[in-house]
Amino acid sequence: MTKDEWVKTCATALEAQGITNFHPLEIADVGRVAYAVGQQSDRPRWKSVLKPPPLSLLPNALVLCQLLLELREADPVGSVLVNSWYRDSLYNYSIGGAGMSMHMTCGAADVVKRGWTTDEVATWFEEHSDAKDFGVGRYKTFTHIDIRGKLGRPAPARWGSSE
């Protein structure tokens, strides 16, 4: 699938659910495939190019979209900025991501909400009515959220500290 095809298909799906605050490229522009292009002091050198997620993962992205929209609307309302969403498995490996990273499923994102601290965002997810299905990671500059329990993975999971 090309980038344009992804944008079109994903946009149609988002529209069908009335989701207007997220663009398909927020979900997939960080979805990159990496390939080794040589060696540099015994480590592979990686080059990455855009690769849209397989369409089979779109439903996971939509579930996460709805959750991020709820986060956006939570008082006080503020934009949700996405640092990282989908990652191709090889790209994930090249950046040292976890082997079973939820980012490979389209069901995880690293986010920041304007006007909120990363701790406030993490606590909001942890107090959500579906929190038992979530993975929540606290980092200094962003919060990781994933919907692992809804995808049949062991849940909940909590890690990190923003200290």
Ligand SMILES: [Zn+2]
């Ligand atoms: Zn993450």
